[in-house]
Amino acid sequence: MDRDAIAHLLTGRIQQRSVPRPKPSAGLVPAPSPQAPPTGTDPAAVPRLADLPGELPVAWEVIEELQVKVSAELSSRDAQRLLEEEDRRALARSLTTSAVADWAALHAQGHTPLSAEQEAAVRHAVFDAMYRGGRLQSLLDEEGVEDVMVDGTTASVEYNHRPRRTVERVADSHQELITWVNRMAQLSGHGERALSQATPSVGFRMPDGSRVTASLLTTRPSVVIRKHNTRQHGIEALLQWGSINPLLERFLVAAVRARMNILVVGDMGAGKTSLLRALGREIPVEERLVTLESDRELYLDEPGPKGPLTFAFEARQSNGERSGNNQLAGEVTLTDIFETALRYNATRVIVGEVRGREILPMLKAMSASGSGSMCTMHVRRPHAIVSRLVQLCTEAGMASESAHHLIASSIDMVVYLTYRDETALGGRKHRYVSHIYEVHDEVGEGGRPVTTDLFAPTESEPRAVYRNMPSFIEDLELTGIFHRQWLTDNPHGAWGAPLQTVRPR
Template identity: 75%
Template sequence: MADTQQRPGADGSSAPMGPADIAGLLAGRIGQRRVPAAGSPQPATPPPVSPAAPAAVASAAADGGVGAVPSLAGLPGALPVEWEVIEHLQSVVSTRLSAEDPDKLLEEADRRALARRLVRNAVADWATAYAQGNTPLTTEQEAAVGTAVFDSMYRGGRLQSLLDQDGVEDVMVDGLRAHVEYHDRPRQTIEKVADSHEELITWVNRMARLSGHGERALTQATPMVGFRMPDGSRVTASLLTTRPSVVIRRHRIRQHGIAELVQWGSINPMLERFLTACVHAKMNILVVGDMGAGKTSLLRALGREIPPSERLVTLESDRELYLDEPGPKPGPVTFAFEARQSNGETRGGGAAGEVTISDMFATALRFNATRVIVGEVRSTEIVPMLQAMSAGGSGSMCTLHVRRPHGIISRLVQLCTEAGMQTEAAHHLIASSIDLVVYLTYLDETAVGGQKHRFVSHVYEVHDVVGEGGRPVTTELFAPQGGEIRAVYKNMPSFIDELELTGLMRREWLTDNPYGAWMGPLATVGRR
């Protein structure tokens, strides 16, 4: 991937930043004088620039002497001003925006376009006043300031520069320090992503409001919250850790289909045809794997294969599937349900205002959906999910967190018994509801110079009978063998006739050169 960064300007355009530009950004910063408060005359007169110490070393020394850890202000593309200037300009723009659209009658896109124009004007006014006693900012620097102001209003604010990096998958904030996970290189640790813990908590609550989750506030009454950011990234925050903590799961891919999974090496062409045929044949599919294995990505891709003539309901604790949004091809009529967290109060022995996935099932089924998809089954919602599958919800799908392939049935039974079912009843419900289990393996080699690999390694058929010990009978259809750690054809599914009737699958494809379906060995650094 290219190392050259492109920072979007205040008007949304992109301007490449070369070494000279980056050096210019790091050459100076705002000194100790504070910018006047939002109520002061506009434009505010900026304070003078003071010489900057080497950003990474100075910040690291201030935060404990870890010289190898860069600060947010020391990264390429860093702002030429302190964050307090951005906060001041944000207040100025917000005041002007409220004056021009006091009743918020504009459509969201028009309101953001107006905000961009006001940002450009406010930054230009500020930069003009600043240049009267200091070295003027360059055009690129002004654009970077404008972008930061807009980001603080509508995007990820101070953390947006981390989220915009190529290949970012997770940003984990522990107090004032952030750890950034990438899909193709080792983790990077960044110091000073906020000035205080209070500022970080304020950021969490502002992101929740921007996302339309005003009821989800991080407080002592509700010390754990989860929501999605405006760009779809999933945020989980807590006050129960040693320091306030935030984990942001970045969705790099939202509009992909199953063909892209072949390009990325998650499945091969044979599995693409097989799984697509299973969707069209209305097999009930369970997608499982460890954390970060790509379960949601595969489920989303399978959901995009549902014929447009059908009706779909999705149930999620936090919206991640986006199957109700336009995709690469026409899809079914989709109603996307999202759970709601409690406001922290209790009422009638329960959490006031809380709506769980289990609570939504009854309403969702009244939408006459031909299929139900649950983003992730974590708790007692497993029972209504399996009941919906066994009672006519053919073609339904969900994901489940399972560490090892051999633990799939045990994990299902565990959740069913936690919901109050007897083990024997749970076994029969599982056998009568699930047709196919797809297991994804996650292999992380970034620490040894490689990258993260996510691929299907096992596919099981679950038969509608119970066998020895009362457990459901399963058959390995695809599994690692012959030195190949990815899924290779092993046994013919009992429902192959139904797959062939879709016109998307032929049984001889499974038996003809199954090893070659992966088109080359997995590019791993080393075997574990």
């Protein structure tokens, strides 16, 4: 098959993609430059994740060649790394533009010239290889992507409202995937988190805020990238998405303003972090907030139109070595951070997710002086909430009876999010508040905390519908933004249109 035929075939594949991308004109798929690769940077240090079908108008070897050239020039211009990171990236973009323009001009001497759109795609790919997600960035940039999961050399991509798709051979080898992980960790400022046999599992944030977890403990090297599409969204966005209705919006905001201790729970992917982030943005600006997270996801310390003074603490992973007392060297857990964080005299504490021993300092902070504090917890079913709390407390060394009393005296309200995935049936994913419970400061029969259903689903409505008046209703009304009659005026009509499900509940 001659060059023109190959070019035509590749162009056809590019044009068949459903995701809008810069598309080459017919017959304009250039071959790699015949020039020898530039020198000055070790090419072996550059991850060579394999081409994703139809993503670029050039072979990936060209991108690698240009990335090496630009990296070498950047190192030469700023050898002492005196530039601020923003200025260094601006210089990298400028050098990339020049390098791609020079390559395109040379390439045009023997081939059909690239269009402006194609040249822009090449520039973006080179910059992505240096500062963003490299070869996986094209997947992360797709509309509606929630998670990219790589198992060896195969990626599975999860979307908001359509079924998962599989992309074969996103890496030529397992070692290339490991090299990509370690390079991304360095770009993110977590160079100590290198994936190796000594440290077989690592986690970090990519430059765009996406959370990466990688491990060698699986059958093949594996990577899960969780993209944060809701980083800057507040409570209004949850209304637009149908996760809450106007009544719940006012109720939850009033509960935050009234300094209720709130636990947000649900299954994996239900939207717990999104709701917690939105509620955190409703804390009055005059307050002081401390957030504690294993991996940064809330971003409540970022400048915004409103919100309290926020100190964001993040746990630190070990470098894999152990100290003389067999403790992981360099590791700082959420439990370790709690004592320091509380010395900041914060008016509230938010824990991104409670998974283990940090449950005790969290509940104690709520019970003693942490009025208005919040956290999330993974629970598969609403009826298992108290059992899950007790389990974590007992695993942390507390007796069950003491755990029940601590839970009752700490938590005021529990919000449960339901996750219903109907993409396999041709539908969409639904995330919505289905239950809200009040936790009373007392224990009942069997020693368990007494709870009341404030909102719960009905036979015809799977989403939260008002059931009972909370005992703290006066506290909500004192905020000036809530009135109790709203709960009883039209409890069954607050959601408006029925939930559009494929299969009846």
